[in-house]
Amino acid sequence: MIWDKEIEAIGRDELQSVQFERLKQVINNVYDFVPFYRELFDSEGVHPEDLKTLSDLAKFPFTTKDALRDNYPFGLFAKPMKEIVRLHASSGTTGKPIVVGYTKNDLEVWSGLIARIASMAGVTHDDIAQICFSYGLFTGGFGLHYGLEKIGATVVPASVGNTEKQIMLIQDFKATVLVCTPSYALYMAEVAKDMGIDPRTLPLKTGLFGAEPWTENMRAQIEERLSLNATDNYGLSEIMGPGVAGECLVRSGLHINEDHFLVEVIDPETGNVLPDGSEGELVFTTLTKEGFPVIRYRTKDISVINRERCVCGRTTARMRKVTGRTDDMLIICGVNVFPSQIESVLMEVEEAAPHYLIVVDKKKGYLDDLEVHVELNREKFTGSFRDLAAVEKKICTKLANVLTVKARVKLVEPKSLERTMGKAVRVIDRRNQ
Amino acid sequence: MKVKQISVFLENKSGRLADVTRTLGREKINIRALSIADTTDFGILRLIVNQPEKASSVLREEGFMVSETEVIAVEVADRPGGLAYVLEILGEAGINIEYLYAFIGKASDEALVIFRVEDCDGAMCALRAKNIKVLDGHEASAL
Structure with a gap:
């Protein structure tokens, strides 16, 4: 009709x-x-x-x-x-x-x-x-x-x-x-x-x-x-x-x-x-x-x-x-997500370096799954497990507030993320592979 | 005097632990005690070595994220109830234990346990008052 x-x-x-x-x-x-x-x-x-x-x-x-x-x-x-x-x-x-x-x-x-x-x-x-x-x-x-x-x-x-x-x-x-x-x-x-x-x-x-x-x-x-x-x-x-x-x-x-x-x-x-x-x-x-x-x-x-x-x-x-x-906008579970939003969150966390990698995948083949790999700031490493868990939680909470979708955070070693000609590869989207 | 412990952040990917031990081996640094705490994504390797300053600097040069922490090395009677007795003393003194792990080598007939506590001095005081031996840094490194 x-x-x-x-x-x-x-x-x-x-x-x-x-x-x-x-x-x-x-x-x-x-x-x-x-x-x-x-x-x-x-x-x-x-x-x-x-x-x-x-x-x-x-x-x-x-x-x-x-x-x-x-x-x-x-x-x-x-x-x-x-x-x-x-x-x-x-x-x-x-x-x-x-x-x-x-x-x-x-x-x-x-x-x-x-x-x-x-x-x-x-x-x-x-x-x-x-x-x-x-x-x-x-x-x-x-x-x-x-x-x-x-x-x-x-x-x-x-x-x-x-x-x-x-x-x-x-x-x-x-x-x-x-x-x-x-x-x-x-x-x-x-x-x-x-x-x-x-x-x-x-x-x-x-x-x-x-x-x-x-x-x-x-x-x-x-x-x-x-x-x-x-x-x-x-x-x-x-x-x-x-x-x-x-x-x-x-x-x-x-x-x-x-x-x-x-x-x-x-x-x-x-x-x-x-x-x-x-x-x-x-x-x-x-x-x-x-x-x-x-x-x-x-x-x-x-x-x-x-x-x-x-x-x-x-x-x-x-x-x-x-x-x-x-542009580099991602749509995660129907919500628009920009890598720059993630960057702005990491800038506020002194334990993290502003180097990150966004990995998007389909969980069970259906639901979008967002994982952010975050390089740690060498200067702020205390050796305490509790401190690292707190950093991870802090980043997770801030990301959820800013992005309005849940992101998992994976803490990685300083300088471990790939840098190509100064500009890092920021996003890996595996959803259409 | 307390014992210097080295903590190394390890991403959960194959070969990282081997990279640490290879670096230490190349520099002729001997590992005296170690433990790993891990989640699915990362781990923290804790080491007591014979040359802590050198170990920290060579690991940093290799790009590892390293920090130094003070811990205490305590002689624990190597028999049933030995550790329980030490923990009881610390508990009574109100000392909070973050983690502990055992030494690889042995000083004598006693077992050696590394304690990471919030109040190192308080813990050493409480233990020594009960005639429990707490090793100093040189003794621990020399083992």
Whole structure:
């Protein structure tokens, strides 16, 4: 079912004129109400009046994650706080998160977008949907929640943790839709087996999986083990949260909600806009966001755009499943982790040297497992076992606070980690091997 | 006088302990007592050697993380209840023991045990008051 047929199956010309009107408005809006953008446009010598066609957007500067961080917490909001009704946040590259704000209207739009992507995946008002994303600053839980309610599905806000209980709820409430990260879905299948339940007999029919990149191979495994239809969706809190794009049952890319998000693909090196069909970095401009509009946000996600009409009847552009990143960001159990965050923690621990190695693996083949090897500071070695155990615990606690995911710490000898040309190999990701 | 113990941090990977002993052997340093405490990821090797200063410096040169700690070497009667008797004395004196391990060689008919305690002086006092022999650094190194 197409939730909003008028827009999702709109003709390309008509869509572009909607996009252009909205783009003009948002460019004017940020110029007038967000000092950061006024200064940025002025310093780049562009003015909202320079936007005469959609492609003129390329004349405007990018917004980077650094700009979001530098304006912590509310510097980029385009509305006064009395009009902001919700805050969410995601991890930044250092200790401080990126904070986003939503007006009432933003939330209304957001739930509509979720309704679209859930409908694409085949969810209807007859479904019972269990949401196993955390309900908190993370956009996943609340984002999916209100969209699924809008469809009329019965929502089970199970949140995260206690997997045995989650499985019991699926069984007892007869949940037909599972909302979580793909790796958690596989983990659930494993736990169900341990409980003596054949996961294929669970009532689940559809999976709405997102918040981390996953392969076709993983999709096949999930579908085999849980006997459900596994669909992908895409979003990032800087733009909206989930609901930016979603996969229809044709499975030929994720439909971008183009009437709300203008997508460009750029060459990450030169910043030049690439033609459709070329692989590059996704760049999004929000067209309707009131609280936190963003112009040309560089996602660092690598994909390809296809604007041909889909077999499902939708005309919106489709993005290929995201397969990589242009930076060193890791996604661990759905949470964004930057090596720089780990470095900042180690800088605060005098017993440790700022030399580390991040090893990411799949525990039992499913759950992301993060281990940080930390070189010790020779000067602070006391010879006491207790002191070392305390150092290990201190680093673990600090990492958990900053990263919001658990990391194991392995203390290693000074100068034992590899250094190549001064710059060490910081990350070993064994998940896709 | 107390005995100087050398602690070496060892990553749990094959060959590290052999690297330490090879280095000491090459420098003609004799190991008199040793113990290893370990977790799954790392261990701490504790050594009493005949030339502690030299041992520390050669191990550091080889890149090992080393620290020196003072411990006491106590003669314990080599018969049932011998260690219990010494521990009782330390317990009564309120001395907290971090760890202990046995000497490889023997001074006489007595057994030798290395104690790492919070209060070395207090422990030596308490033991000597009960006529328990506590070796000094030279005696321990010379064994």
